[in-house]
Amino acid sequence: MSDYSDRGNKDASITRTDNMPTLTPAHPESGPSHYVGSGGPFLIGDGMTGGYGGADILHDCTISVDKGEIAVIVGPNGAGKSTAMKAVFGMLNIHTGSVRLNGEDITALSPQARVNKGMGFVPQTNNIFTSMTVEENLEMGAFIRRDDISQTMEQVYELFPILRDKRRQPAGELSGGQRQQVAVGRALMTQPQVLMLDEPTAGVSPIVMDELFDRIIEVARTGISILMVEQNARQALEIADKGYVLVQGRNRYTDTGKALLADPEVRKSFLGG
Numbered sequence: 001m002s003d004y005s006d007r008g009n010k011d012a013s014i015t016r017t018d019n020m021p022t023l024t025p026a027h028p029e030s031g032p033s034h035y036v037g038s039g040g041p042f043l044i045g046d047g048m049t050g051g052y053g054g055a056d057i058l059h060d061c062t063i064s065v066d067k068g069e070i071a072v073i074v075g076p077n078g079a080g081k082s083t084a085m086k087a088v089f090g091m092l093n094i095h096t097g098s099v100r101l102n103g104e105d106i107t108a109l110s111p112q113a114r115v116n117k118g119m120g121f122v123p124q125t126n127n128i129f130t131s132m133t134v135e136e137n138l139e140m141g142a143f144i145r146r147d148d149i150s151q152t153m154e155q156v157y158e159l160f161p162i163l164r165d166k167r168r169q170p171a172g173e174l175s176g177g178q179r180q181q182v183a184v185g186r187a188l189m190t191q192p193q194v195l196m197l198d199e200p201t202a203g204v205s206p207i208v209m210d211e212l213f214d215r216i217i218e219v220a221r222t223g224i225s226i227l228m229v230e231q232n233a234r235q236a237l238e239i240a241d242k243g244y245v246l247v248q249g250r251n252r253y254t255d256t257g258k259a260l261l262a263d264p265e266v267r268k269s270f271l272g273g
Helices: 082-090 111-117 134-141 150-159 160-165 178-190 206-221 233-239 257-262 264-270
Strands: 043-050 057-064 072-073 094-101 119-122 194-198 226-229 242-247 251-253
Touching: 043 082, 043 178, 043 233, 057 072, 057 082, 057 094, 057 242, 057 257, 072 082, 072 206, 082 094, 082 119, 082 194, 082 233, 082 242, 094 150, 111 119, 119 178, 134 150, 134 178, 150 160, 150 178, 150 206, 160 178, 160 226, 178 194, 178 206, 206 233, 242 264, 251 257, 257 264
Parallel strands: 072 226, 072 242, 119 194, 194 226
Antiparallel strands: 043 057, 043 094, 242 251
């Protein structure tokens, strides 16, 4: 298990902090000192109530993340974690509440429009083009851009060196962990300000999970906000600046990752003691 106490594995061969890539956001003017919503979170789904057209799944649910912060959503199966993520990204309608990015109300915007605003989303499944090569997948990620994407692609290859080695290989031939790297890399090709990850470590080995978390830490260090849903709650909270425990679509606990890990009730009910 990685030691995340300093927001990163101490093994330089994994984190390469001496030569860490700088992933340039699409809208650098929206940095920490330039928030439109002064004093507010960079991204917030505020008081969200809604679902997929039937009974509500979310009930007055609030999720937020600041610039360069890692926010993690955890909870039992059926708690509404992925639904909350999709609501923030505009994939379902909410009839109460709002979503704001850098102070701008984006509640009515489509997911495509939110990508153009600087949001990147990596779903849990079906998140790569299996018949395309790794490099073609990354190129597809830059579909909204009209500028030179070569520098961003190089940054992705620095972050995930195995993708450079396999760039000519069909993505469908890769391991599960490598596919997830392709999916994250493709989202980074849009130069997002916010990267949303729906269970990025689902189905991978503990070693691969640790490496993926290390890479997520590196992305956050470049100033990109990370909002992540995770079933591996204990490990995810170890790297989280902020954690949300959802139960039946409602906020049950909200605190720093460290505080939630230390909370006896959270440990007993959601972390296995």
